[in-house]
Amino acid sequence: MPDGPASDDVGAACEGVGEGSRGATARRALLAEVASGAVSVSEVFERNGQDRVGRTRVVQVLRAVPGYGPARVAALMAICGVEEKQRVGALNEQQRERLLRALIS
Template identity: 65%
Template sequence: MALPTLTPEQRQAALAKAAEARKARGELLASVKSGQTSVAEVFGREDDTAKRVKVVQVLRAVPGYGPAKVAALMTTCGVDDKRRVGGLGEQQRRRLLDSLSG
């Protein structure tokens, strides 16, 4: 399947939209890292910004959780590394939150 040909204006609009989405995801992760937003709040949000961020990124933003700890947590809870917050099932959310709090 060939990609559609975009006009220069359409290309600039798409680039601006992508940059805004990256900025919003970065701000969300920064608020988790600073403690202003909890993982439970991120998992409960219904906006596209929260739904499109990867679970691994959210967990790595939690103070005290590095790559090894996050990988072990994801494996224990049965969540794929490529899963996004919007794609988590209710049981997966609950297991992750229980593991983080306990």
């Protein structure tokens, strides 16, 4: 393979693929912990400063909660004023509180 800018771009692209798959693996592990009850939604919200957690979509976290399917999650998010594609790290304090209160009741 020739040396130069093109080969550097390929190397950087390959490194980026590894980063993405590690992020997906970490997200899957987090969602599995939520589904098993090992981690609560409030604990996920507390970890929102962590890159992998903050970039996870709220809808994914809520769907991981046992008993919460697509329709129930959509209704919950609409009532709490959370956009469908919103990420955990982008939730404001009021949205977090509304979601947690709704999950408890």
